[in-house]
Amino acid sequence: MKAGAEMQKDIPIVTLDDFKEAEAIAYGTPMRFGNVSAQLKNHIDQLGSLWMQRVFEGKPAGIFVSTGTLHGGQESTILILMTVLLHLGFVIVGVPYSVTDLYLTQGGGAPYGLGHVAGADNAREIDENEANICRAFGKRLAEIGLKLSR
Numbered sequence: 360m361k362a363g364a365e366m367q368k369d370i371p372i373v374t375l376d377d378f379k380e381a382e383a384i385a386y387g388t389p390m391r392f393g394n395v396s397a398q399l400k401n402h403i404d405q406l407g408s409l410w411m412q413r414v415f416e417g418k419p420a421g422i423f424v425s426t427g428t429l430h431g432g433q434e435s436t437i438l439i440l441m442t443v444l445l446h447l448g449f450v451i452v453g454v455p456y457s458v459t460d461l462y463l464t465q466g467g468g469a470p471y472g473l474g475h476v477a478g479a480d481n482a483r484e485i486d487e488n489e490a491n492i493c494r495a496f497g498k499r500l501a502e503i504g505l506k507l508s509r
Contacts, residue, residue: 383504393432416448423473433474460488
């Protein structure tokens, strides 16, 4: 079994019912040459029935990515995925510059979404600035989800 698959073997795969129940969604993907992974793209391609039911309209969604190298396409991938989320009807949530760690991060993150440079060997841990950006984003996504669900 591949290392990534082994690490994720106990993590359940999101279902279509999970999408219906969620008040906010954070999409995450490793980078594949400046684009989303094939696995995420395949999963999104299966959302047509929910799109037709307008399940995603008015729900907030945000994006986080991870690359092996600096300049690995973090922002381009987030922007590419944003177009898909807008087509589905989501309200896009990013990271405002009031999150001061955006000015300090060395590994990724932008107003568009969260980013992390894991390194070619996938061994670089998330640093303090990235963790702070993640917490701020999660809080913001949850707060907007609560507001929009009322």
